[in-house]
Amino acid sequence: MHLDHSDDLSPAFPRRHTHSAARPTRPDGTRRALRVGLGGPVGSGKTATVAALCRVLREDLSIAVVTNDIYTREDAEFLRREAVLPPERITAVETGACPHTAIRDDISANLEAVEHLEETLGGLDLILVESGGDNLTATFSRGLADAQIFVIDVAGGDDIPRKGGPGITTADLLVVNKTDLAPHVGSDLSRMAADAELRRGGLPVAFTSLRDDDGVRPVADWIGTRLAAWTTGSAA
Amino acid sequence: MTTAPAPARRTPAGDTGSGVHATARVQAVSNGRATTLPLLHGDGPFHLRRLRPRGGRARVCVIGAMSAPLGGDRLAIDVTVGDRADLEITTAAATLALRGATTDHATYHTSLRVGDRAGLRWLPRPLISACGSNLRQTCAVDLAPTARLLLREEQILGRAAEPPGDLTTRLTVRRDGRPLLDQHTAIGTAAPGWDGPAVLAGHRVTGQLLIVDPRLEEAPVQPHLLGNDPAQGQGALVPLTGPAVLITALAPTTVHLHRLLDHARSLVPLGL
Amino acid sequence: MSRAALLVLADGRFPAGGHAHSGGVEAAVASRTVHDTATLHAFCQGRLHTAGLVAAALAATAAAGHDPLELDEAADARTPAPALREVARKLGRQMMRAARATWPAPELDHLARHRPRGAHQPVVLGVAARAAGLTSSDAAHAAAYDSVSGPATAAVRLLSLNPYDATAVLARLAGDTDRIADRAARTAARVAAEGTGALPAASAPLLDITAQEHAAWPVRLFAS
Numbered sequence: 001m002h003l004d005h006s007d008d009l010s011p012a013f014p015r016r017h018t019h020s021a022a023r024p025t026r027p028d029g030t031r032r033a034l035r036v037g038l039g040g041p042v043g044s045g046k047t048a049t050v051a052a053l054c055r056v057l058r059e060d061l062s063i064a065v066v067t068n069d070i071y072t073r074e075d076a077e078f079l080r081r082e083a084v085l086p087p088e089r090i091t092a093v094e095t096g097a098c099p100h101t102a103i104r105d106d107i108s109a110n111l112e113a114v115e116h117l118e119e120t121l122g123g124l125d126l127i128l129v130e131s132g133g134d135n136l137t138a139t140f141s142r143g144l145a146d147a148q149i150f151v152i153d154v155a156g157g158d159d160i161p162r163k164g165g166p167g168i169t170t171a172d173l174l175v176v177n178k179t180d181l182a183p184h185v186g187s188d189l190s191r192m193a194a195d196a197e198l199r200r201g202g203l204p205v206a207f208t209s210l211r212d213d214d215g216v217r218p219v220a221d222w223i224g225t226r227l228a229a230w231t232t233g234s235a236a
Numbered sequence: 237m238t239t240a241p242a243p244a245r246r247t248p249a250g251d252t253g254s255g256v257h258a259t260a261r262v263q264a265v266s267n268g269r270a271t272t273l274p275l276l277h278g279d280g281p282f283h284l285r286r287l288r289p290r291g292g293r294a295r296v297c298v299i300g301a302m303s304a305p306l307g308g309d310r311l312a313i314d315v316t317v318g319d320r321a322d323l324e325i326t327t328a329a330a331t332l333a334l335r336g337a338t339t340d341h342a343t344y345h346t347s348l349r350v351g352d353r354a355g356l357r358w359l360p361r362p363l364i365s366a367c368g369s370n371l372r373q374t375c376a377v378d379l380a381p382t383a384r385l386l387l388r389e390e391q392i393l394g395r396a397a398e399p400p401g402d403l404t405t406r407l408t409v410r411r412d413g414r415p416l417l418d419q420h421t422a423i424g425t426a427a428p429g430w431d432g433p434a435v436l437a438g439h440r441v442t443g444q445l446l447i448v449d450p451r452l453e454e455a456p457v458q459p460h461l462l463g464n465d466p467a468q469g470q471g472a473l474v475p476l477t478g479p480a481v482l483i484t485a486l487a488p489t490t491v492h493l494h495r496l497l498d499h500a501r502s503l504v505p506l507g508l
Numbered sequence: 509m510s511r512a513a514l515l516v517l518a519d520g521r522f523p524a525g526g527h528a529h530s531g532g533v534e535a536a537v538a539s540r541t542v543h544d545t546a547t548l549h550a551f552c553q554g555r556l557h558t559a560g561l562v563a564a565a566l567a568a569t570a571a572a573g574h575d576p577l578e579l580d581e582a583a584d585a586r587t588p589a590p591a592l593r594e595v596a597r598k599l600g601r602q603m604m605r606a607a608r609a610t611w612p613a614p615e616l617d618h619l620a621r622h623r624p625r626g627a628h629q630p631v632v633l634g635v636a637a638r639a640a641g642l643t644s645s646d647a648a649h650a651a652a653y654d655s656v657s658g659p660a661t662a663a664v665r666l667l668s669l670n671p672y673d674a675t676a677v678l679a680r681l682a683g684d685t686d687r688i689a690d691r692a693a694r695t696a697a698r699v700a701a702e703g704t705g706a707l708p709a710a711s712a713p714l715l716d717i718t719a720q721e722h723a724a725w726p727v728r729l730f731a732s
Contacts, residue, residue, distance in 0.1 A: 093528075094730065094731035096530070096729060096730045097666075097729045098527055101527050105527075106526075108523055109525050109602060112525075112598070408709070415581060416585055417588060418586050429551075429558075430554065432550030432551055432553060432554040433536045433542050434550075437541050461717075466539055470717055474588055476588055484717060486717070
């Protein structure tokens with residue numbers, strides 16, 4: 001048997017089975033794609049945000065998406081149907097009824113999916129990993145996502161930022177979606193902003209209405225900034 | 237190949253003899269135009285009858301001359317199909333495993349060797365595992381790289397309204413010396429969970445068809461599900477790792493089983 | 509050997525992807541052959557004595573240092589359903605990732621390099637056990653237990669089964685699990701002399717058939 005550590009550097013078997021997002025470079029020394037996780041409760045607009053981001057960013061960036069559905073591969077099917085990206089750029093991970101496990105406790109299937117996309121597509125700039133709709137406690141492992149976005153919506157109640165939870169308080173970007181509905185559901189946007197500010201200690205918050213033209217722009221801009229920092233190696 | 241043991245006689249009922257020891261042998265070779273049978277050696281309960289050839293294919297029928305296998309019996313069939321030869325073997329009746337004079341298990345070993353560009357159709361009638369019987373079956377198949385095989389195996393678990401005996405079946409198929417299929421099924425008291433929802437779920441008839449043909453290399457067959465109501469039987473046609481297809485079906489009766497197997501057989505577009 | 513290392517490897521929280529797989533229970537629940545504690549017990553017992561035995565023997569033999577590539581080939585011959593071969597390799601890849609992070613070893617690297625699309629999960633499990641300094645018997649126990657703990661956990665989610673009842677099923681099967689693991693470990697000792705043909709090949713026809721059905725479902729909770 002031929003056993004030595006240079007196995008790891010074999011061109012036929014470059015960096016598969018890495019076990020952490022901590023290794024930010026490809027075998028050739030360039031930065032690998034930035035991995036951004038999108039989490040949030042069911043119905044807050046994660047998939048719609050991913051679709052809008054793809055439409056806005058796909059001209060300038062090479063993008064791929066991993067979805068984590070709770071039941072079925074419906075989110076992936078939606079993205080394929082909407083043709084926001086070519087189908088080979090969208091992968092669904094099955095989560096065995098535990099979406100938070102797949103993005104936090106046992107990230108192996110998601111890492112498989114992410115690395116498969118990197119290997120088969122090559123030269124990716126950005127991979128969006130969408131969690132299955134869960135509750136307010138779900139966060140992405142730092143082993144999977146370089147940065148995470150938590151998406152809530154105004155219709156879920158304007159007290160959600162105040163209630164906090166790991167997603168609200170620690171996400172790198174909090175997105176408050178469906179602002180167009182605020183007058184109809186009696187949600188107070190300024191109160192949500194103030195509560196979020198309090199809970200998040202200055203971490204950024206974006207208010208979006210995906211019904212508006214270019215409504216996803218604040219999120220796209222934030223990703224652009226992260227990506228610039230990532231590519232130059234000045235941010236983790 | 238010529239030094240087969242002398243035929244054994246079934247000891248009278250109640251006699252606690254050690255059972256029948258018998259090995260039948262068949263050898264088929266090609267003379268360039270047709271397949272001939274230079275060796276056709278019946279033994280013990282196995283009488284071998286030549287049937288009329290079909291095309292260039294030689295045909296042999298195994299006729300059971302006494303009830304076997306009973307507990308304590310040691311039975312074997314040894315078949316060699318030489319390069320380019322073509323052979324079909326059938327049996328005249330179902331094989332009935334019964335409890336013998338001893339509680340000892342019976343063994344039934346089948347050994348099939350098929351040479352290059354040769355073909356074997358091994359199509360025995362079902363094996364019936366009667367209550368109280370105890371049979372250990374093995375079927376070892378050795379295929380040359382370009383050999384073709386059609387193998388059928390059917391089991392009926394118990395006669396009408398009785399539980400089956402103890403039965404184990406090991407099917408080992410090697411192609412070019414490498415393992416292609418290795419399967420061991422066990423039913424009865426020595427196999428906990430055999431009748432449960434992971435294994436047979438109450439089905440009393442099982443059947444398999446194995447097709448090995450180098451032509452499947454170019455024309456792979458996709459997996460296919462059989463039956464749409466488990467109460468009427470269920471099964472699957474699956475490609476193995478290699479030019480081979482395995483059809484497995486479970487059913488309440490042989491009629492249901494054959495409906496599934498015949499349908500599956502029609503999905504493999506090869507004249508074998 | 510370290511007994512605690514075995515607990516790490518056999519822990520249901522070991523991050524190797526098992527949580528997304530039901531071991532065939534989702535299909536059995538759909539066909540209503542598994543619907544309560546008793547039928548879950550029967551399912552797990554049948555799985556343990558078939559797929560569990562084969563997995564345990566593969567793991568034990570790999571842990572003993574037998575060529576894992578040859579074992580991988582033997583695993584293919586014992587896995588007629590392509591859906592299950594695919595699942596075994598996918599889970600093998602995930603097990604490899606976790607194992608290399610947990611117990612880095614040249615033997616894991618070697619297997620990963622030669623099976624970049626994944627080796628059968630029990631083979632990887634065995635090599636991982638070896639890397640962790642565990643014995644053949646340890647690897648067999650981990651694989652045998654894995655063959656029933658996955659389905660039991662999945663049944664809790666699928667049937668809203670009382671988790672105490674599901675855990676009691678596993679406890680009642682502990683004796684069976686030990687016996688299967690012991691048998692598997694004895695086999696491992698024979699493979700060196702007799703080749704991989706000495707490995708058990710216990711098959712569960714329904715697991716094969718329903719795995720193929722399940723793989724074609726458009727809507728499901730578990731990946732297998």
